[in-house]
Amino acid sequence: MSVEFRPMRSVIYVDVCREEYRHRLQHWLYGHHIQDSISNFGPYVTKYAFYNALPVPPEGERFGTRRMQMTEHYWLVNEMEPEMRNKAIAEYMPMDVLRWQGCVPDTDETPHENLDGDVGRSIGGDNGCPPFVFAHVPISWEEDFKGKGRMVCDGPNYRWQFVIQYPDGVSEEEGERWFHEEIVPYFQARPEVNRFLSSRIYHDVVGCTFHRLVELWFDGPEEWYQAAVEGAKALPKPVWAQQERFPFLKSNFNIVGMFLTDIPTSDNLTQFRGYITMR
Secondary structure, eight states: OOOOEEEEEEEEEEOOSSGGGHHHHHHHIIIIIHHHHHHHHGGGEEEEEEEEOOOOOTTGGGGTBOSSEEEEEEEEEOTTSGGGOOOSSOOOOBHHHHHHHTSSOOSTTOOOOBOOHHHHTTOOSSSSSOOOEEEEEESSOSEEEEOTTOOGGGOOOEEEEEEEOOOTTOOHHHHHHHIIIIIHHHHHHOTTOOEEEEEEOBSSSSOOOOOEEEEEEESSHHHHHIIIIIGGGGSOOOTTOSSSSTTOSOBTTTEEEEEEOSSOSEEHHHHOOOOOOOO
16 A cells, blocks of 8 residues: 655635525534544645635626635645545535535535535536536646746735636637637736736546636736726637636636635634634
């Protein structure tokens, strides 16, 4: 039995389908999930952090914007390998957790059994509901398109982070050509963009079907709107477009993302001290 050393980063986009569920989802995340997760992967994860989602900007719904949090891991190994299959402690993941996120239908008929954590992180997308996004990428960004040399002291960043999946019938080669020949030059030329980075997504870890992780930094939501909505009206529509305007991809299915600040809400391995409530 051997485990391959394979440093990676992963992102999970957690949505909340109704405000009625936000506090419930937060209770599960901080009251159950953090401790369950660290108990299992503590020896081989070097960073495990939560970043609260910023409010959805005008027209942000068209871009598949999720509204709860981004979960980030830095892995030393691929825990999906057969050698890692036996877990001493099961995760507490009731089906309601997926219901609150919109990955299963929001009905009273939703069953209440506890799910295997890995199963829970692969639900959605084939049931009419948005997919659960769990994307693994190289530990460092693969492509640096703009803004190299930017420092923390240059100011706070409004980070638009998202994943894209090219539509059915569009080869990865064709999709990559569109990304590099149309999208990259456009955002490189936009004065509102301070930083532009991207990596291809690994398909062999959890079977994630998305192709690319992208991150663009702006001064704020107004600058994002000028670049991604107003200015992007000039981008030519590809023949395979799933919506009339940029991003041309089906919201929540072919493009999913979030607006974030620079720092995590909770860097769990160093900051989490338990579910300690307000008096």
